[in-house]
Amino acid sequence: MRPSWSGRPRSCRRPPGWGDRTLRLVAKHADIWNVPGPPHNSVETLAERARVLDAHCTAALGRAPGIARRLVEEIVVPVRDGAR
Structure with a gap:
């Protein structure tokens, strides 16, 4: 019997x-x-x-709204003093 996992990593969808x-x-x-x-x-x-996500969790699926952690990407652009 062959294992179902090939051992090769797959990309996250x-x-x-x-x-x-x-x-x-x-x-x-x-x-x-x-x-x-x-x-x-x-x-x-x-x-x-986030409110829409909470509504989907509770109304249709019965999951707690906080079950999916929320990560927000913030773009930071470093500048030199006095530069724009």
């Missing part, structure tokens, strides 16, 4: 976007939700999407 369909998948399967934060998305937009 990440669903594109963060619309309602993606957030349903996160609510159902994920342990982590990673999204780009400011300047790409406002704090208000992130909060609204």
Whole structure:
């Protein structure tokens, strides 16, 4: 009998976007939700999407809203003193 695992690593599959369909998948399967934060998305937009994720967790799937950790990427651009 051959083992089912080939021993070769596979890439992690990440669903594109963060619309309602993606957030349903996160609510159902994920342990982590990673999204780009400011300047790409406002704090208000992130909060609204987090509320949608919470709703998907509780309403349809019965998972606790905090089950998927929320990670927000923040872009930091280093500058020299006085430079813009």
